[in-house]
Amino acid sequence: MTGGGGLADLAWIGCDWGGSSLRVFAVAADGRVLAVRRSDDGAGGLAPDGFEPALMALVADWLPDAPPAAIRVLICGMAGSRTGWREAAYCDPDVPLTRLAAAAVAAPALDRRIRPLILPGYARGDPPDVMRGEETQLLGLIGTEPGFAGLVCLPGTHSKWARIADDRLTASATMMTGEIFALLARQSILRQSLRPAAVLVDEAGFRAAVRQAMADPAAVLPAMFALRAADLTGGGADPAGGDEGRADPERAADRLSGLLIGLELAALPRTGWRAGEAVVVIGAPALAGRYAVALDACGIPARQVSGETLVIAGLRAAHAQMIAAGS
Amino acid sequence: MTGGGGLADLAWIGCDWGGSSLRVFAVAADGRVLAVRRSDDGAGGLAPDGFEPALMALVADWLPDAPPAAIRVLICGMAGSRTGWREAAYCDPDVPLTRLAAAAVAAPALDRRIRPLILPGYARGDPPDVMRGEETQLLGLIGTEPGFAGLVCLPGTHSKWARIADDRLTASATMMTGEIFALLARQSILRQSLRPAAVLVDEAGFRAAVRQAMADPAAVLPAMFALRAADLTGGGADPAGGDEGRADPERAADRLSGLLIGLELAALPRTGWRAGEAVVVIGAPALAGRYAVALDACGIPARQVSGETLVIAGLRAAHAQMIAAGS
Numbered sequence: 174m175t176g177g178g179g180l181a182d183l184a185w186i187g188c189d190w191g192g193s194s195l196r197v198f199a200v201a202a203d204g205r206v207l208a209v210r211r212s213d214d215g216a217g218g219l220a221p222d223g224f225e226p227a228l229m230a231l232v233a234d235w236l237p238d239a240p241p242a243a244i245r246v247l248i249c250g251m252a253g254s255r256t257g258w259r260e261a262a263y264c265d266p267d268v269p270l271t272r273l274a275a276a277a278v279a280a281p282a283l284d285r286r287i288r289p290l291i292l293p294g295y296a297r298g299d300p301p302d303v304m305r306g307e308e309t310q311l312l313g314l315i316g317t318e319p320g321f322a323g324l325v326c327l328p329g330t331h332s333k334w335a336r337i338a339d340d341r342l343t344a345s346a347t348m349m350t351g352e353i354f355a356l357l358a359r360q361s362i363l364r365q366s367l368r369p370a371a372v373l374v375d376e377a378g379f380r381a382a383v384r385q386a387m388a389d390p391a392a393v394l395p396a397m398f399a400l401r402a403a404d405l406t407g408g409g410a411d412p413a414g415g416d417e418g419r420a421d422p423e424r425a426a427d428r429l430s431g432l433l434i435g436l437e438l439a440a441l442p443r444t445g446w447r448a449g450e451a452v453v454v455i456g457a458p459a460l461a462g463r464y465a466v467a468l469d470a471c472g473i474p475a476r477q478v479s480g481e482t483l484v485i486a487g488l489r490a491a492h493a494q495m496i497a498a499g500s
Numbered sequence: 501m502t503g504g505g506g507l508a509d510l511a512w513i514g515c516d517w518g519g520s521s522l523r524v525f526a527v528a529a530d531g532r533v534l535a536v537r538r539s540d541d542g543a544g545g546l547a548p549d550g551f552e553p554a555l556m557a558l559v560a561d562w563l564p565d566a567p568p569a570a571i572r573v574l575i576c577g578m579a580g581s582r583t584g585w586r587e588a589a590y591c592d593p594d595v596p597l598t599r600l601a602a603a604a605v606a607a608p609a610l611d612r613r614i615r616p617l618i619l620p621g622y623a624r625g626d627p628p629d630v631m632r633g634e635e636t637q638l639l640g641l642i643g644t645e646p647g648f649a650g651l652v653c654l655p656g657t658h659s660k661w662a663r664i665a666d667d668r669l670t671a672s673a674t675m676m677t678g679e680i681f682a683l684l685a686r687q688s689i690l691r692q693s694l695r696p697a698a699v700l701v702d703e704a705g706f707r708a709a710v711r712q713a714m715a716d717p718a719a720v721l722p723a724m725f726a727l728r729a730a731d732l733t734g735g736g737a738d739p740a741g742g743d744e745g746r747a748d749p750e751r752a753a754d755r756l757s758g759l760l761i762g763l764e765l766a767a768l769p770r771t772g773w774r775a776g777e778a779v780v781v782i783g784a785p786a787l788a789g790r791y792a793v794a795l796d797a798c799g800i801p802a803r804q805v806s807g808e809t810l811v812i813a814g815l816r817a818a819h820a821q822m823i824a825a826g827s
Contacts, residue, residue, distance in 0.1 A: 349684075394677065
């Protein structure tokens with residue numbers, strides 16, 4: 174019984190709050206997603222008192238005028254950082270994903286119709302690593318595939334690699350591959366010789382660069398500048414192809430991407446990867462697909478899973494944990 | 501005999517035109533440097549018709565009112581690039597440094613009192629590499645140390661490595677170490693946890709990072725983000741020290757610098773380096789000193805030589821080549 178208004182069947186709201194974007198999901202009591210909205214109100218651009226207005230801008234018309242109880246808004250990601258809405262302290266890796274919701278932190282809200290709850294991330298030492306948001310996708314993975322154990326790659330601005338066993342994160346590492354690529358392609362001297370495309374233009378060149386960097390990580394720095402030198406001297410960026418005899422900026426961008434992802438893959442043994450083990454790649458199709466090609470180039474089997482699907486599954490699993498705990 | 505005015509004893513002018521700065525040297529007939537001036541009119545910020553005014557702003561009052569012949573202005577560096585004052589096409593590595601001046605290109609000048617001559621750089625293929633400006637320092641090195649043969653490192657925004665034998669560049673490679681460090685330290689997520697200092701603050705941490713990256717280049721990407729994670733979780737950036745129990749942003753900057761320079765040194769075998777061979781490091785004292793420490797951390801003997809001294813020596817040698825050729 175509600176006092177009127179709002180989205181029919183709404184039971185709770187899920188929220189994936191990244192550094193540069195915000196996605197919200199209206200969810201029914203049976204777990205169906207009733208509606209999805211997004212905005213560019215990422216946590217990186219918000220002061221603590223800016224989170225509630227940014228959320229309400231997307232969900233206000235979903236809310237009944239007077240719900241019998243406040244609607245849970247279950248949030249994962251950067252809203253829980255030190256400079257976010259309210260800090261949700263990192264969990265220790267000993268805490269299983271299946272108990273993540275017990276560590277959720279209530280965030281303050283002026284609108285009494287909502288009850289924002291922020292899920293924590295994980296932190297570990299030796300070597301130090303942190304994650305915020307990806308843990309919810311991992312929770313979604315073990316919710317979707319109970320008993321899952323293995324190595325997961327979540328590519329992005331900051332790629333996360335995680336090993337899961339017994340519903341726990343037994344290892345994790347972060348590589349700033351996407352951020353370094355963007356800085357080099359847009360702001361370094363290489364910008365004059367590169368033009369990143371949304372899709373792979375030169376898959377053969379990309380594969381060759383991945384293999385080169387993975388087999389010989391020390392080749393990466395000289396090979397980067399060689400992309401610029403090839404352009405200046407009229408040499409092709411692609412020694413195998415080069416149908417026009419000069420560098421093509423989209424092919425050069427694929428080469429740089431391949432060198433950096435190959436350097437990332439060279440660190441695979443550090444994640445406990447064993448030869449022949451398949452890697453689950455979680456992310457948006459274009460980027461996850463690029464990583465799947467890179468892994469394939471190195472003879473590593475890969476399986477892609479949609480990141481958005483797993484975020485929803487993870488929020489749903491966390492919500493179920495709360496219901497089960499009566500919180 | 502001059503028509504009056506100008507700097508007494510001026511015979512010619514040397515000019516080191518970098519991407520972001522310009523240095524000019526007034527030189528006497530016997531090679532003495534009479535005066536030095538600099539400005540921030542780097543070639544990167546000038547249109548072709550902006551070079552002469554930028555030069556004259558520094559040297560106009562050195563020039564006699566009516567010299568009996570135009571004063572040679574011998575220029576090395578980026579003024580000869582495709583987008584510079586006038587393009588001086590790259591030399592092939594077969595051309596010995598001792599014949600570099602023969603490939604100098606005259607640049608147009610409105611003021612008839614000067615005769616600008618731009619020295620070319622070198623380019624090579626397989627793998628592609630280019631240099632503009634550093635070749636003049638290398639010419640200065642073999643002028644100062646006749647018969648020099650060996651491996652030379654010229655650290656900078658773009659570090660150049662060159663092997664010299666028989667007055668020729670037999671190998672070269674460029675690594676964008678300085679540019680990548682600046683992008684990461686100032687613009688990436690690491691900027692929140694780093695503060696670069698002018699001098700080494702944590703030499704032990706720097707050495708450890710150099711050794712780690714050189715021994716295991718694949719460790720570089722995960723170790724970079726670990727600097728941020730250590731700050732977020734309150735862990736020290738320096739596992740050996742850590743007297744305060746949390747990360748120090750200047751120490752973290754030294755760690756990042758060490759990781760990147762170590763990755764650069766991991767490419768040493770590509771330059772034909774043989775174990776035990778000393779490396780000559782050419783540059784400004786602070787940066788050359790940092791590289792000397794890095795090399796020492798890896799057990800590689802290093803000898804520092806002043807870059808400014810060698811630029812002057814190289815311009816002087818190129819001028820002597822012109823005089824000898826009667827050009």
